[in-house]
Amino acid sequence: MGIVTSDDTVVGTHRGSGQAGSKTEEARSPGIETGRLITKQGMSRYLENNLWTSLSDEVQSLPLGYHLRDPKEILQGSSEDEKGEAQIQTASNMICPDGGVLLFASCPKNTSLSALHPQPVYIFRLWQTFLDNVNPLVTLFHAPTMQQLILEASGNLDNVSKGREALIFAIYSSAVTSLSNADCESIIGEAKQALLARYQFGTQQALISAGFLKSSDLAVLQAYVLFLYYDAHSLWILTGVAVRIGQRVGLHRDGASLELPRFEVEMRRRLWWQIVLLDSRTAKLSGPGTSVLANLWDTKLPLNVNDSDLNPVMKELPVEHTGITEMVFCLLRYEVGEFFRHSNSKDAFDGSWQKLSNTAVPPADKDRAIDELERLLENKFLRYCDPLIPLHFISAIVARSAIRKMRFVAHHPRRYADQGAPQKEKNMIFSNSLKMIEYDNLVQSTKRTQKFLWHVNVHFEMDAFVYMLSELRLRTAGDLEDRAWRQVNEVFEHHPEMITETKNALYLGISNLTIKAWEAREAEFARQPQNASEVAPPHFISTFSSQRMIAKAAQATIPLATNASFTGPAEYMSGEQQATCPYQGDGTSSGDISSGLDPPLLSGSLPTESSAMDWAYWDDLLQGCDLQALDGRGQQIFCSE
Numbered sequence: 001m002g003i004v005t006s007d008d009t010v011v012g013t014h015r016g017s018g019q020a021g022s023k024t025e026e027a028r029s030p031g032i033e034t035g036r037l038i039t040k041q042g043m044s045r046y047l048e049n050n051l052w053t054s055l056s057d058e059v060q061s062l063p064l065g066y067h068l069r070d071p072k073e074i075l076q077g078s079s080e081d082e083k084g085e086a087q088i089q090t091a092s093n094m095i096c097p098d099g100g101v102l103l104f105a106s107c108p109k110n111t112s113l114s115a116l117h118p119q120p121v122y123i124f125r126l127w128q129t130f131l132d133n134v135n136p137l138v139t140l141f142h143a144p145t146m147q148q149l150i151l152e153a154s155g156n157l158d159n160v161s162k163g164r165e166a167l168i169f170a171i172y173s174s175a176v177t178s179l180s181n182a183d184c185e186s187i188i189g190e191a192k193q194a195l196l197a198r199y200q201f202g203t204q205q206a207l208i209s210a211g212f213l214k215s216s217d218l219a220v221l222q223a224y225v226l227f228l229y230y231d232a233h234s235l236w237i238l239t240g241v242a243v244r245i246g247q248r249v250g251l252h253r254d255g256a257s258l259e260l261p262r263f264e265v266e267m268r269r270r271l272w273w274q275i276v277l278l279d280s281r282t283a284k285l286s287g288p289g290t291s292v293l294a295n296l297w298d299t300k301l302p303l304n305v306n307d308s309d310l311n312p313v314m315k316e317l318p319v320e321h322t323g324i325t326e327m328v329f330c331l332l333r334y335e336v337g338e339f340f341r342h343s344n345s346k347d348a349f350d351g352s353w354q355k356l357s358n359t360a361v362p363p364a365d366k367d368r369a370i371d372e373l374e375r376l377l378e379n380k381f382l383r384y385c386d387p388l389i390p391l392h393f394i395s396a397i398v399a400r401s402a403i404r405k406m407r408f409v410a411h412h413p414r415r416y417a418d419q420g421a422p423q424k425e426k427n428m429i430f431s432n433s434l435k436m437i438e439y440d441n442l443v444q445s446t447k448r449t450q451k452f453l454w455h456v457n458v459h460f461e462m463d464a465f466v467y468m469l470s471e472l473r474l475r476t477a478g479d480l481e482d483r484a485w486r487q488v489n490e491v492f493e494h495h496p497e498m499i500t501e502t503k504n505a506l507y508l509g510i511s512n513l514t515i516k517a518w519e520a521r522e523a524e525f526a527r528q529p530q531n532a533s534e535v536a537p538p539h540f541i542s543t544f545s546s547q548r549m550i551a552k553a554a555q556a557t558i559p560l561a562t563n564a565s566f567t568g569p570a571e572y573m574s575g576e577q578q579a580t581c582p583y584q585g586d587g588t589s590s591g592d593i594s595s596g597l598d599p600p601l602l603s604g605s606l607p608t609e610s611s612a613m614d615w616a617y618w619d620d621l622l623q624g625c626d627l628q629a630l631d632g633r634g635q636q637i638f639c640s641e
Contacts, residue, residue, distance in 0.1 A: 113165065113209070116202040118172070118188065120154045125187050126175040133178035133451040136391045138229060139330050140222050140270055142263070143307050146171075163219040166206035170226035172199040178454040203227045213241070216249050218271060225274055236282035239275075246275050252297035256317075263312045269302045273334050280337070301334050302327060323384035329395045332381055336402060339373045356406065359415040366410035374403050390448045394456075401439040401461070404432045408464060430471050433464040434480070437487045444494040457495075465491060466510065472517035476524035485521070485538075488514070492540040499543055502551075511544040 118126065127150050135143055146167075153160040153168060160168070176184060176195045184192040203223065210220045225242055246252060251272040255265035276297075303309075306326045309318040340356075356366060377399050385392040411429055413421050421429070443449045443456050468484055475481045492499055498507045518541050537545075 113169075113202055113205055114157055116169070116198055116205075117157050122188050123150065123154045123168075123172075126172050129175040129179060129187070130171050133454065134174045136326065137329050137394075137452060137455050138174075138226070138274060139302070139327055140225065140274055141267060142310055142312070145312060161219075162206065162210035163215065163217040163223070166203060166210050166212070166223035167219045167226070169199055169203040169206045170223040173203050174226050174229065178451065200227070213245070215245075218249065218267065221245050221249065221251075222271055225271065225278065228278055229274070236279075239278045239282045242275050243279050246272055251275070252299055254299045256300070257298070262314050262317045263310060266303060266310060266317065269299055270330075272297075272299045273302060273330070276337065277333060301331065301338060304328075304331055324381065324386075324392060324395075326391075328381055328385075329391060329398070332377060332395055332399045332402075335377060335380070336373065339376060340369075356409050357412050357415075363411055367407070370403065370406045370410065373406075377403075388448075390452070393446070394443060394449050394452050397439050397443055401436050404436050404439075405461065405464070408432045408436070408467075413467070426471070430468065430475070430484075431480075433461075433468040433471075434484050434487060436461045436464040437468060437484075437491060441487055441490040441494065445490070460495065462506075466513065469510065469513045469517050473513075473520045476521045477528075481521075489538050489540070499540055502547055511547065515541065515544050515548070 117123070127147065131143060149164055150168065150171075153164060157165075173196065176188075176192060176199060179187065179192065181192040184190060184195055188195060204227070207220065207224055207227065210217070210223075212220050212224055215221070221242065224245070228239055228242060250258065251268050255268045256262075260268070303317060304320045304325050304327055305318050306321070309321075382396055382399060385396040387393045387396065408429060411421075411425055413426070413429060416422075416425070440456065440460060444453065449456075469488070472481065472484060472488075475484070497504075498510055501507050518537065522537075
């Protein structure tokens with residue numbers, strides 16, 4: 001049972017995993033340590049180290065009059081004191097007064113963020129945009145409760161708590177991210193770039209002000225997770241901070257076994273599972289391939305319920321719905337990760353995503369696991385989806401695309417690197433790649449899902465697209481090939497950056513691959529004169545060919561620089577600029593560590609999305625790219641700037 005001290009601090013003990021409403025269990029789950037959660041007024045601190053838990057026991061057994069004078073004696077350093085009370089400065093505080101400035105550029109401590117907030121009427125517009133475009137796909141909190149907080153804060157922004165202010169700025173940022181530039185001009189009256197710079201900077205400063213590295217306030221962590229989710233520069237290291245903060249406040253332990261209030265149990269589950277998704281995704285993008293979290297947590301899935309089924313004072317968790325709720329999109333993704341996390345067959349498929357691409361595991365075993373997951377998703381969610389409802393439609397598309405992606409990974413062409421894949425396997429892989437691209441184009445071209453394109457664009461199945469182009473060098477004619485080229489044309493229409501960003505090395509490789517595939521198709525039709533009229537090059541081929549000619553001409557006339565200088569974020573870290581506020585007020589900002597990171601090109605590589613990043617495979621596919629990317633000075637560009 002949790003222990004309540006004289007000042008309403010709850011001390012909950014975790015022993016393994018327990019069911020909602022049950023007593024804590026004496027037996028420990030394998031790999032799960034006994035720990036203790038200390039909470040007060042929305043803050044929490046999880047203690048799992050034997051030294052800390054032992055001292056906590058000793059404190060609780062002290063005679064009357066020697067109880068904890070102030071919960072901050074355990075939560076000390078967890079949150080900045082918003083009332084300005086003096087705090088004890090530890091040695092680490094003296095060396096680095098605020099660790100947050102190591103991650104983000106910082107204005108002086110007394111800088112007010114009030115000027116960065118929009119007018120109240122625009123606050124409500126951004127909140128409604130968030131509810132429509134973002135919340136259905138990234139459910140972090142209880143929307144009705146958050147709406148009441150925003151209503152209260154908008155009338156008195158000067159007195160809003162630091163944690164809530166950080167979350168409000170993160171909501172602004174994510175709402176703007178989901179809009180087009182034209183929508184921003186229409187709704188707010190400003191360009192998207194300027195709004196994003198202002199609100200992302202405001203989020204950073206609010207997080208620093210709230211002491212996010214030390215904070216035990218869930219609102220602060222929610223703000224940080226939202227910031228990472230929509231900041232294109234955030235990578236594995238920054239997400240690791242969210243994981244560590246989550247563990248620090250005990251999110252990795254299910255709140256029911258800690259006997260927390262039922263509403264808080266559900267909010268903690270929602271937040272933890274979003275952190276898991278982020279950590280898994282960035283692990284894939286950054287190269288390690290998997291998260292260190294593995295099975296060292298027991299937080300259960302959020303419930304399949306609507307926000308209307310929840311309220312902050314509820315005594316029991318509501319009964320889950322059968323079918324579709326507001327949580328459907330998130331739960332589909334969580335179910336994929338949960339299924340494979342607990343698939344433990346020692347003889348075959350053991351549930352890790354590395355095994356999904358491991359050639360030692362028979363394809364039949366992989367297919368059985370994928371078939372089982374497909375049945376689970378179909379029975380639990382997909383059969384209830386109404387394609388006329390936008391959230392249902394995109395949820396079904398994402399789920400079915402994920403299953404296709406799993407089969408792509410399980411039958412990956414590199415498993416036949418030595419002898420080559422049988423034609424039957426090639427046909428299956430090509431068909432799955434084509435279907436994934438068709439799913440993407442379908443969402444892109446469907447009017448009712450335009451509000452979700454911010455998510456779809458980030459999770460474009462680039463590896464499937466590259467494989468399809470590679471195969472089209474050999475598949476030169478036929479109904480399936482004609483269908484594939486129609487989809488290629490749509491991809492370049494929906495993703496014009498693949499054509500226009502001529503300094504991006506990946507896009508250069510794709511253009512080279514596309515030209516080779518089209519040349520093979522032209523050669524095939526040349527052997528059949530009756531089809532000559534059908535091979536007029538599409539616009540993207542003409543553009544790629546022109547870019548190639550320009551690049552070769554520049555390469556022939558302008559000597560390449562041997563010591564090309566790189567101008568980057570470092571230029572802001574010297575002289576007076578280092579001491580000034582990084583937000584320039586004109587839609588730009590500089591100086592924080594995240595601004596020096598390249599945006600990920602291959603987003604969406606979550607274990608829950610079944611992606612396997614195989615850099616050697618990519619290297620093979622893009623070999624022979626004989627173009628040299630040149631900037632305006634004739635210097636070679638080997639990576640995106």
